[in-house]
Amino acid sequence: MTAKNISSRGRQDKNKKNSTNASSKKPFGANKDKNFRPHPQKLKDFKVKPGAKSTPQKSDEIRLNKYISNSGICSRRDADMYIKTGSATVNGKVITEMGYKVKLGDEVRFDGALISPETKRYVLLNKPKNYITTMDDEKGRKTVMDLMHNAATERIYPVGRLDKNTTGLLLFTNDGEMAKKLTHPKHQVKKLYHVTLDQKLSMSDLNKISENFVLDGKMVFVDNISYIDNKPKNEVGIEIHSGRNRIVRRIFEHFNYKVVKLDRVVFAGLTKKNLSRGIWRHLTQQEINNLKMI
Secondary structure, three states: OOHHHHHHHHHHHHHHHHHHHHHHOOOOOOOOOOOOOOOHHHHHHOOOOOOOOOOOOOOOEEEHHHHHHHOOOOOHHHHHHHHHOOOEEEOOEEOOOOOOEEEOOOOEEEOOEEOOOOOOOEEEEEEOOOOEOOOOOOOOOOEHHHHOOOOOOOOOEEOOOOOOOOEEEEEEEOOHHHHHHHHOHHHOOOEEEEEEEOOOOOHHHHHHHHOOEEEOOEEEOEEEEEEOOOOOOOEEEEEEOOOOOOHHHHHHHHOOOOEEEEEEEEEOOEEOOOOOOOOEEEOOHHHHHHHHOO
C-alpha cells in the first residue's frame, strides 16, 4: 500500500470517528438520569451571556427614603436621617425603620405635609378665549388641557378656573399642597384683571367698588381698582383675592355694567411677560420659590 493510500485511509477513519462522536452527543439538558441536579456551586458560578435580556420584576413598592427623595425634598442620605428622627409618616404611622417600603397608593407625609414621588411641575399658560377650564368635557368642547398635552409627562391640572370667555394667566401643577394654598382664601393670593366694559365706568361707581359692598348676601373686598393709563374710561384694572365664581363679572353687573373683555394679567406675582396667547412655559426656580413663600 502506498503512502497516498495510507494517508487517505487515515483521513477516512478520522472522519468516521468524528461522525460517531457527533451522533452520540445529546441536546443540552437531555440527561438519562431524571434525578440529575446540577451542583449548587455550578449554579452560583453561572452567568448570563452578554447581551442576554432579562425581564425585571415589577413592584408597586418603593423604599421610603427614595420616595422622599423623588418628591424633591432632599437626597436619599438626608432622607434616612429625617426618617430616624420621625419626620415621616405612612398612613398616619410614624416610621423610623431603615429600608421601610411603601406602596404608591400609601399616604406619605413629611413634617405633616403630604408628598408625592412624582417630580413637581409648575406650568403657566396664557389662556386664549373659547377654552373651558376642565380636564375633559363630555360635550366635546375645547378645554385648556388641549393646549397642555405636551407640557409635562406628569398629570398636571389647573389651579382655580377661568371662564370660557376669560383670557390670561392660568397655572397648572401636580403639587397638591401648592394648589390648595393658592386657592385658599386665608392666603389672600392676589389676581389682577384688565377689564373692558360696554361703557365708561363713572368715578362714583369706581369709588363704590373700591369701598367694598355686599353682593348676594356676602361682602366683596376689592384690593384695588383704577382706570388704566392712556386708555378709555371703560378700561379698568381691578385687583382682588376672592376666589368666588365669576366674581369680577358679577361685580360690574351689580353696578349695571357688562364686561366685554376680561384678561387676567397677574396671578400670585406671576405675569404675562414674554408669554403670548395660547402659549405655556415652565416656571423658573425663583418663581417657584416665591410661590412657596406665600
